[in-house]
Amino acid sequence: MTGRRNIEIGIRTLLILATLVIVIAGLKAAERFFVPFLLALFIATVSFPITAWLRRHKVPRFFAVITTVLVDFAFLAGVVLIGVTLIGELQEKWESKYQAQSTQKLAQTEDWAVATIVKWSNVPEEEARRNVRAYVTEDLTKQLSNIKVEDIVGLGTNVVGRVTAFLGAAFIVVLFTVFMLMEARMFGRRLSLIAEARGPNFERMLHAGKDIQRFLGIKTVVSLATGFLAGFLCWAAGLDFFILWGILAWALNYIPVMGSIVAGIPPTILTLVLMGWPSALAVGVGYVAINTFLGNFIEPMMMGRRFGISTLVVIISVMFWGWVWGPVGMFLAVPIMMMLKVILENSYEFRWIAVAISKEKGELADDEKELKEAVEAAETVGLAEGTAPEVGASR
Structure with a gap:
């Protein structure tokens, strides 16, 4: 019985992997x-x-x-x-x-x-x-x-x-x-x-849609605040084209981690050329402070625990969707991952994946408990699906 179950799990895993390859090729x-x-x-x-x-x-x-x-x-x-x-x-x-x-x-x-x-x-x-x-x-x-x-x-x-x-x-x-x-x-x-x-x-899907809408709304507000503060920083430093640097910071803030870094490079280099390294250092530190304050404090506080995604998962998703759809894929990487995460969270069978890709919450015991509950829920669904045919056969 155990050997048969292992074979079924192996076949199911291979089918899932093959399906993923086909889906990715289709998306591209x-x-x-x-x-x-x-x-x-x-x-x-x-x-x-x-x-x-x-x-x-x-x-x-x-x-x-x-x-x-x-x-x-x-x-x-x-x-x-x-x-x-x-x-x-x-x-x-x-x-x-x-x-x-x-x-x-x-x-x-x-x-x-x-x-x-x-x-x-x-x-x-x-x-x-x-x-x-x-x-x-x-x-x-x-x-x-x-x-x-x-x-x-x-x-x-x-x-x-x-x-x-x-x-x-x-x-x-x-x-x-x-x-x-x-x-x-x-x-x-x-x-x-x-x-x-x-x-x-579809009640869970409706709930997921509301969560995604809230996430995108908060991300847009934070991106606008990032662009405004970045433009104000460049204006205060006496840098030309501060509106352009604000627009750049706003747009690239939708691309996590890498976007904020890329947005700060051109104004820092221009400051170095025009004003020297002390001013360039001040502008660079200002960009780091803005993104640290908004990205690590304000944004998580507004979004709450439910929307946290592991930083490693975010970087991998940006690279993956950038490979699939180019710059637009990088821009949409986090919204897509949030959609997948919320959908997985609202699925009993695959909720453990959502827990696995979530950002660490600081309390290991709570994380382990949540992961254990998600895995047990998935196993319960799997057992229910596996025993259904046998009940029908006994009749």
């Missing part, structure tokens, strides 16, 4: 469908409170949905327009002003490195300067001098081409968003009718 192949759909789901989930507020104020459903969609895409279009404009100005200013200053800073760094080597070793100054140029400054100087206006125009053309190519997908996103908002209220009623008709009980 169907990128053009799933990416607009998930973007629309993300936008509709975040903006549904606007529609609900308008409906409470007696605005007809159609006009409430259209108003919500117009507000959403007017905001996104404004952000993109401002961002592209500021990037163009930044690139032009780089060639006219920042490039010369960066070359000067590089020459000063070379002089400092040569003086330090001569002071602490017996190497002649000419040899020390030759070594510093060969290993450090020469390549950097060439790279700085290779940044031309032609490259900027080419980059701008590439961006315009990408935006134009995305307009078709954006139209699909708008359609998806409109219909999702139109059907949002009726969706819950239909699931209740299915349950009343003795169909599957």
Whole structure:
């Protein structure tokens, strides 16, 4: 009996793994469908409170949905327009002003490195300067001098081409968003009718949808706060294009761990070029403080224990969904993982997976108890499924 059960478990595991491979291949192949759909789901989930507020104020459903969609895409279009404009100005200013200053800073760094080597070793100054140029400054100087206006125009053309190519997908996103908002209220009623008709009980899925909506709303608020504080920090430091750095911090904050790091690199480097390393250090520390305060204190406090995901799982999910769907996959990695986690939490059989990927809560005894209960629940479901055929056969 035990051997037969082990064989069944092995076959079931192989089938699950094979199914996962097929599903992943399908997700990667169907990128053009799933990416607009998930973007629309993300936008509709975040903006549904606007529609609900308008409906409470007696605005007809159609006009409430259209108003919500117009507000959403007017905001996104404004952000993109401002961002592209500021990037163009930044690139032009780089060639006219920042490039010369960066070359000067590089020459000063070379002089400092040569003086330090001569002071602490017996190497002649000419040899020390030759070594510093060969290993450090020469390549950097060439790279700085290779940044031309032609490259900027080419980059701008590439961006315009990408935006134009995305307009078709954006139209699909708008359609998806409109219909999702139109059907949002009726969706819950239909699931209740299915349950009343003795169909599957989707009450747990409705609860999961509310949890995901709350998560995305909190993440959006925290991202906006991150962008505002980052822009204010750059403005206080006297850095140019502080609005651009705020937009960058807001957008990349949706990509956990890596997004915040990437958002802080350009303004820190620009501060180093224009103002020196003390100011650059202050800006870098400011970015770390903002992300630490909001990401490690405010966001967990607002979300509570239910939404915690292990940092390792987050990093792996960002890399995985980035591989599947590119930058959009990295952007949607955490919302997707939250959907999966909440769905797994509301499943008796697979709840142990949700517990396993959750963030450590600090009290090991509680975690072990929760994991044990989840595994026991899964085993109970498995035993019930396995014994059902035998009961039928005995009859």
